[in-house]
Amino acid sequence: MQEPIAHPLKISRELVRGHRLHFVAIALLALLSTAGMLVLPITVAALVEALQEGGELVSPAVTLVAVGAGSAIFSALSSYLLAKRGQQLLHRLRIQTMTHALELPLRDVRREGAGNLSARLTADAMHVKSAIDIGPVQLPTAAVTVAGTLVIMGVLDWVLLLVTLASFLVAGGIVAGVTIALRRTYFAMQTELGDMVQRFVAVLEALPTVKACRAQRQVAGGLAESARRAAVLGTATARMESLVIPAITLSQQIALVSVLLGGGARLATGDLTIAEFAAFLLYLLQLTAPLVMAASGLGTLQAGLAARERFNELFAMPTETGGEPAEGAVDVEDLAPAVRFERVTFAYDEQPVLCEVGFTVPRRGMTAMVGLSGSGKSTVLALTERFVLPDEGRVEVLGWDTSTWPLHELRGRLAYVDQGCTLLRDTVRGNLTLGCAEPISDERLMEVLAEVGLADVILALPQRLDTVVGGESDMSGGQRQRLALARAIVADARVVLLDEPSSHLDSVNEQRLRDAVDRIARDRAVLVVAHRISTVQHADHVIVMDDGRVVAEGVHDVLVDDCPEYARLVRGQMVKAALPAVV
Numbered sequence: 001m002q003e004p005i006a007h008p009l010k011i012s013r014e015l016v017r018g019h020r021l022h023f024v025a026i027a028l029l030a031l032l033s034t035a036g037m038l039v040l041p042i043t044v045a046a047l048v049e050a051l052q053e054g055g056e057l058v059s060p061a062v063t064l065v066a067v068g069a070g071s072a073i074f075s076a077l078s079s080y081l082l083a084k085r086g087q088q089l090l091h092r093l094r095i096q097t098m099t100h101a102l103e104l105p106l107r108d109v110r111r112e113g114a115g116n117l118s119a120r121l122t123a124d125a126m127h128v129k130s131a132i133d134i135g136p137v138q139l140p141t142a143a144v145t146v147a148g149t150l151v152i153m154g155v156l157d158w159v160l161l162l163v164t165l166a167s168f169l170v171a172g173g174i175v176a177g178v179t180i181a182l183r184r185t186y187f188a189m190q191t192e193l194g195d196m197v198q199r200f201v202a203v204l205e206a207l208p209t210v211k212a213c214r215a216q217r218q219v220a221g222g223l224a225e226s227a228r229r230a231a232v233l234g235t236a237t238a239r240m241e242s243l244v245i246p247a248i249t250l251s252q253q254i255a256l257v258s259v260l261l262g263g264g265a266r267l268a269t270g271d272l273t274i275a276e277f278a279a280f281l282l283y284l285l286q287l288t289a290p291l292v293m294a295a296s297g298l299g300t301l302q303a304g305l306a307a308r309e310r311f312n313e314l315f316a317m318p319t320e321t322g323g324e325p326a327e328g329a330v331d332v333e334d335l336a337p338a339v340r341f342e343r344v345t346f347a348y349d350e351q352p353v354l355c356e357v358g359f360t361v362p363r364r365g366m367t368a369m370v371g372l373s374g375s376g377k378s379t380v381l382a383l384t385e386r387f388v389l390p391d392e393g394r395v396e397v398l399g400w401d402t403s404t405w406p407l408h409e410l411r412g413r414l415a416y417v418d419q420g421c422t423l424l425r426d427t428v429r430g431n432l433t434l435g436c437a438e439p440i441s442d443e444r445l446m447e448v449l450a451e452v453g454l455a456d457v458i459l460a461l462p463q464r465l466d467t468v469v470g471g472e473s474d475m476s477g478g479q480r481q482r483l484a485l486a487r488a489i490v491a492d493a494r495v496v497l498l499d500e501p502s503s504h505l506d507s508v509n510e511q512r513l514r515d516a517v518d519r520i521a522r523d524r525a526v527l528v529v530a531h532r533i534s535t536v537q538h539a540d541h542v543i544v545m546d547d548g549r550v551v552a553e554g555v556h557d558v559l560v561d562d563c564p565e566y567a568r569l570v571r572g573q574m575v576k577a578a579l580p581a582v583v
């Protein structure tokens with residue numbers, strides 16, 4: 001993929017788009033402030049002259065105060081308006097980042113990592129914000145101030161100007177070199193930071209395991225290595241940055257000594273008056289601030305542009321595509337099977353997972369898919385949901401090829417209960433109605449909760465349906481499982497995909513869950529990746545997977561006798577089932 005390059009002009013254009021007047025006002029205020037700064041030494045010179053000649057002092061003094069105060073006020077106003085616009089741009093950038101990330105294929109999101117994606121919203125966004133604060137107004141203002149100051153110095157005495165310019169030559173070279181080198185270092189540093197946050201988030205997700213293994217120190221060691229790499233890049237950046245201000249200050253001191261010596265000589269020959277000399281020195285002193293601002297501003301701009309490149313990299317990642325938009329509603333073939341795989345082959349990168357898999361899930365009833373761990377069962381569900389696409393073969397849902405069915409429509413016909421029975425950190429109502437286009441009445445929600453045996457549990461919560469759930473410890477595994485199933489029932493999808501958690505439930509909860517699944521399977525298709533023998537025994541149809549292939553299909557009683565792989569699985573499950581249940 002071509003890496004898009006952020007350009008200063010692009011950021012400026014984004015700032016201006018749709019807000020031209022706002023931006024004209026910012027530029028005008030900044031210009032007026034700069035003009036005030038440039039005129040200030042002249043008003044000082046006028047006051048000095050009036051003092052020397054014993055003239056009227058009030059008007060030069062008032063002019064000086066008015067110019068100084070006006071310049072400060074205009075500068076504050078333009079900074080505020082720019083910061084406001086910058087915040088708006090940041091707001092847009094963050095929304096675009098979150099929306100785009102949610103639209104990416106699951107594989108890309110996993111590859112990129114939650115931490116790395118989140119770092120875009122925090123650290124990278126702040127770098128872009130700093131560049132916005134500096135780039136479009138402060139940097140040009142500093143450049144105009146430097147150029148204007150040099151012109152006035154040239155008018156006052158061009159010989160002394162040449163002396164000044166010669167003194168600043170070395171500083172100019174250093175600033176230019178550092179600015180060019182900084183961009184790549186910032187990009188590498190921000191990428192490393194994103195990687196570190198990603199590792200940290202992954203460790204936090206696995207914290208119970210890390211603690212149970214007493215591995216905090218070991219894991220912290222790995223994180224420290226990542227932090228060390230970021231620090232090395234940070235130090236390299238700081239080393240380059242630290243050269244800038246001393247180079248400018250040293251050049252200014254050299255210029256000051258040279259101008260004092262040269263100016264003394266020109267005063268003696270009468271080529272320069274005292275007032276001109278005083279004004280020249282003031283301009284020389286005034287030159288340092290915009291030069292430092294321009295130099296450090298260029299560094300900040302480079303950090304912002306590097307961060308913007310990371311945003312661009314993300315935005316350039318293609319989002320999920322799901323066939324052409326349907327013209328009108330998709331006419332689902334009523335007689336077609338719920339799910340059909342035809343010679344489907346699939347590999348994660350280079351690792352083959354499914355090989356010529358073919359099976360059919362009837363329109364109604366429960367179909368259980370069984371197989372050893374890693375045999376490809378969850379991948380079958382991922383292909384059905386079109387989280388991934390087959391390398392070869394055809395996946396059909398309700399008679400439609402999933403690769404040509406618009407994603408929104410396809411997923412509207414499917415309900416998916418993942419192995420983790422994931423709940424969003426949201427209210428019970430929010431979790432139950434996730435993805436529902438129409439509002440669902442509380443009566444209906446309670447009815448469904450009763451169906452999965454959760455009504456009493458929810459009624460006992462402090463805010464009932466409005467209680468926020470999804471935290472670490474607010475619901476047991478079994479309750480999560482049934483709430484996730486309730487979501488699938490509320491969605492009223494024609495096909496329910498259920499990736500059964502491998503952990504055991506107590507017998508009461510297991511019975512409740514099975515009853516709920518049996519009920520929903522009466523008038524729709526349920527494809528369950530089964531880990532429990534009780535689920536398989538109750539299934540209308542069983543598909544046996546082994547090492548990425550379908551090795552048998554049928555009903556439990558027949559498969560036990562006819563399929564050695566199935567018989568082995570069942571024997572294993574029965575041994576487990578005889579063990580005490582772990583909840």
Ligand SMILES: Nc1ncnc2c1ncn2[C@@H]1O[C@H](COP(=O)(O)OP(=O)(O)OP(=O)(O)O)[C@@H](O)[C@H]1O
Pocket residue numbers: 348351353371372373374375376377378379380
């Ligand atoms: N995101 C992924 N990236 C790379 N390989 C993966 C990914 N997900 C699964 N795999 C690999 O694909 C193979 C099949 O995995 P899958 O999860 O489909 O098996 P499964 O039968 O559902 O296993 P289990 O019963 O343990 O859940 C495994 O070898 C696994 O390592």
